Amino acid sequence: MDKFERLDGLVAPLDRNNVDTDAIIPKQFLKSIKRSGFGPNAFDEWRYLDVGEPSQDCSQRPRNPDFVLNQARYSGAQVLLTRANFGCGSSREHAPWALLDYGFKVILAESYADIFFNNCFKNGILPIVLPAAEIEALFQQVLATPGYQLVVDLAAQTVTRPDGKILSFEVDAFRKECLLNGWDDIGLTLRHAEKIKAFEEKRRLEQPWLFAQ
Amino acid sequence: MAQTLYDKLWESHVVHREADGTALIYIDRHLVHEVTSPQAFEGLKLAGRKPWRPSSIVSTPDHNTPTDHWDEGIKDPVSRLQVETLDANVREVGALAYFPFKDPRMGILHVVGPENGATLPGMTVVCGDSHTSTHGAFACMAHGIGTSEVEHVMATQCLVQKKSKSMLVLVNGDLGPGVTGKDVALAVIGKIGTAGGTGYAIEFAGNAIRSLSMEGRMTLCNMAIEAGARMGFVAVDDKTIDYLRGRPFSPSGEAWDKAVAYWRTLHSDTAAEFDKVLTLNAADIRPQVTWGTSPEMVVAVDGRVPDPAQEADPVKREGMERALQYMGLQANTPITEISIDKVFIGSCTNSRIEDLREAAAVIKGKKVAANVKLALAVPGSGLVKRQAEEEGLDQVFLAAGFEWREPGCSMCLAMNADRLEPGERCASTSNRNFEGRQGPGGRTHLVSPAMAAAAAIAGHFADVRQRA
Ligand code: SF4
Numbered sequence: 148m149d150k151f152e153r154l155d156g157l158v159a160p161l162d163r164n165n166v167d168t169d170a171i172i173p174k175q176f177l178k179s180i181k182r183s184g185f186g187p188n189a190f191d192e193w194r195y196l197d198v199g200e201p202s203q204d205c206s207q208r209p210r211n212p213d214f215v216l217n218q219a220r221y222s223g224a225q226v227l228l229t230r231a232n233f234g235c236g237s238s239r240e241h242a243p244w245a246l247l248d249y250g251f252k253v254i255l256a257e258s259y260a261d262i263f264f265n266n267c268f269k270n271g272i273l274p275i276v277l278p279a280a281e282i283e284a285l286f287q288q289v290l291a292t293p294g295y296q297l298v299v300d301l302a303a304q305t306v307t308r309p310d311g312k313i314l315s316f317e318v319d320a321f322r323k324e325c326l327l328n329g330w331d332d333i334g335l336t337l338r339h340a341e342k343i344k345a346f347e348e349k350r351r352l353e354q355p356w357l358f359a360q
Numbered sequence: 361m362a363q364t365l366y367d368k369l370w371e372s373h374v375v376h377r378e379a380d381g382t383a384l385i386y387i388d389r390h391l392v393h394e395v396t397s398p399q400a401f402e403g404l405k406l407a408g409r410k411p412w413r414p415s416s417i418v419s420t421p422d423h424n425t426p427t428d429h430w431d432e433g434i435k436d437p438v439s440r441l442q443v444e445t446l447d448a449n450v451r452e453v454g455a456l457a458y459f460p461f462k463d464p465r466m467g468i469l470h471v472v473g474p475e476n477g478a479t480l481p482g483m484t485v486v487c488g489d490s491h492t493s494t495h496g497a498f499a500c501m502a503h504g505i506g507t508s509e510v511e512h513v514m515a516t517q518c519l520v521q522k523k524s525k526s527m528l529v530l531v532n533g534d535l536g537p538g539v540t541g542k543d544v545a546l547a548v549i550g551k552i553g554t555a556g557g558t559g560y561a562i563e564f565a566g567n568a569i570r571s572l573s574m575e576g577r578m579t580l581c582n583m584a585i586e587a588g589a590r591m592g593f594v595a596v597d598d599k600t601i602d603y604l605r606g607r608p609f610s611p612s613g614e615a616w617d618k619a620v621a622y623w624r625t626l627h628s629d630t631a632a633e634f635d636k637v638l639t640l641n642a643a644d645i646r647p648q649v650t651w652g653t654s655p656e657m658v659v660a661v662d663g664r665v666p667d668p669a670q671e672a673d674p675v676k677r678e679g680m681e682r683a684l685q686y687m688g689l690q691a692n693t694p695i696t697e698i699s700i701d702k703v704f705i706g707s708c709t710n711s712r713i714e715d716l717r718e719a720a721a722v723i724k725g726k727k728v729a730a731n732v733k734l735a736l737a738v739p740g741s742g743l744v745k746r747q748a749e750e751e752g753l754d755q756v757f758l759a760a761g762f763e764w765r766e767p768g769c770s771m772c773l774a775m776n777a778d779r780l781e782p783g784e785r786c787a788s789t790s791n792r793n794f795e796g797r798q799g800p801g802g803r804t805h806l807v808s809p810a811m812a813a814a815a816a817i818a819g820h821f822a823d824v825r826q827r828a
Binding site for chain 2: 167182238262319346350359
């Protein structure tokens with residue numbers, strides 16, 4: 148996983164509640180056995196006017212001019228601004244893979260669905276929770292200001308607006324460390340291998356039926 | 361100190377605890393399917409790691425497999441590669457049980473686990489699939505995980521977790537005739553919203569929940585995730601134990617008695633406290649129908665499509681308007697005047713034997729309405745299919761004009777050939793009505809199996825209570 152420390156990035160607004168993972172990456176693309184290459188199909192049904200199929204050259208497909216990410220001013224955005232319950236629905240990690248491959252490294256929302264939130268951290272995306280009023284203010288500023296950028300500092304846990312206002316956010320200490328260092332959490336867990344073995348042995352004695360072969 | 365069921369499940373799985381409360385949680389059962397596992401198996405191999413305990417794995421392909429013409433195999437080459445990749449990976453790594461494509465016990469994982477006794481009370485059950493919450497019906501700590509966590513469980517038999525808050529959803533009183541676990545689930549989601557359970561583990565309790573069969577409880581826990589909860593569960597009672605007796609992976613003999621004695625402790629203590637309590641009166645719950653593109657957009661069958669003009673919150677109002685436009689519906693239309701093009705009875709929410717029985721009871725001796733282009737009945741597993749055929753349910757479906765298919769996820773998410781065409785409207789027993797879920801441009805209304813059956817016969821939504 149890549150480290151995440153600080154980002155100064157262009158913001159794109161996706162003004163909806165309940166953006167689900169089927170919308171972020173439709174199911175036909177889940178047939179891939181790879182982790183990469185999902186970016187061109189991020190938000191596929193909203194982004195293009197035709198129906199997308201796997202392994203297609205997306206550069207030739209008709210784009211939906213009404214979809215916000217298709218506007219030139221948001222091209223190259225690295226920060227996605229949205230509303231409540233982002234990433235609801237399926238557990239597919241293809242959703243953060245697609246967002247990351249598209250170029251997003253930070254998401255700002257009022258709230259997230261649980262599994263999606265977890266999946267972001269595993270892939271070096273920082274999902275930030277901000278109060279509804281701050282999200283609303285950001286929407287107004289982004290829409291009013293072409294080229295609107297935010298500075299996100301994970302170590303300091305702050306988002307700095309162009310007008311200098313600093314918004315602070317909470318992040319779980321363990322997840323923060325992992326993201327700052329780009330740690331592989333399997334490696335971290337395996338430091339406790341002896342403890343896991345001991346736990347397992349005790350469990351096997353107490354509830355042998357859980358260990359049917 | 362008095363403990364909730366969640367406290368008991370959590371505490372019995374903590375391997376290691378960090379100062380900030382983050383814990384390493386031991387995983388008893390790992391369910392693996394073809395869509396969310398290939399990158400995890402690959403990751404494991406690339407890192408040169410061995411799977412920790414392959415005998416915790418139960419696996420079957422379900423999402424991509426076709427539900428008809430099994431003799432022709434999997435025609436879509438991309439889907440076929442994914443299923444073959446699962447075959448190869450499980451063969452290499454090993455598993456407690458693997459039911460490959462066309463195996464008599466193949467099916468949707470969340471149907472296959474419980475019916476084989478591979479889901480037992482007190483377990484942690486995980487799967488790279490959000491509807492893993494289904495297994496909570498057996499007093500399990502069961503939830504979906506992403507592919508990185510699939511790899512993490514394979515490599516370490518653990519997950520790094522933080523404990524959720526606890527919510528008690530109490531449904532008191534008696535459910536009326538024609539009102540099912542699905543209607544309870546939709547009514548709860550309608551009440552708290554799709555984010556209402558975010559950060560919580562929900563225990564469902566009360567005599568209406570007790571009165572549900574294990575199938576009904578699985579339906580309810582299955583949809584806990586649609587309320588945003590990490591998981592949902594129900595305490596052990598006689599029904600749980602009766603259901604598990606004699607299943608292939610259930611314990612037997614002395615171990616059975618010992619297990620049952622332990623399972624009987626899996627309930628919240630009387631004085632246990634929850635972070636949040638929600639109480640519903642069962643008698644108020646009517647058969648539910650969703651009208652929009654999120655499970656919280658739901659009303660009772662005798663209601664009307666809501667009017668966005670009545671919504672004060674502008675973001676919500678816009679969401680409602682967008683949903684109505686996508687769904688091709690006018691505000692204030694009575695639900696029973698909405699006609700349908702297709703019917704889907706299936707999915708991990710409602711494809712068990714009881715679901716098929718309930719639907720068959722409604723359609724018996726009747727015909728699917730002329731305007732319904734396709735009515736599908738898709739059993740959740742090979743075992744469910746066989747049982748239904750032994751009871752003659754397949755003949756009831758076929759005589760009415762339904763298609764009787766092979767098991768799999770099918771039109772729940774339309775990864776195989778079963779799907780809606782743009783603009784088509786479907787009465788579906790599945791769990792998600794998101795835009796495009798059952799096919800690009802498709803319009804999904806979530807209902808119970810009995811309500812789907814009633815809609816198939818009427819050609820539009822109909823109140824199953826008036827048809828019984
Ligand atoms: S039936 Fe539907 S919800 Fe259930 S596992 Fe399959 S695709 Fe997912």
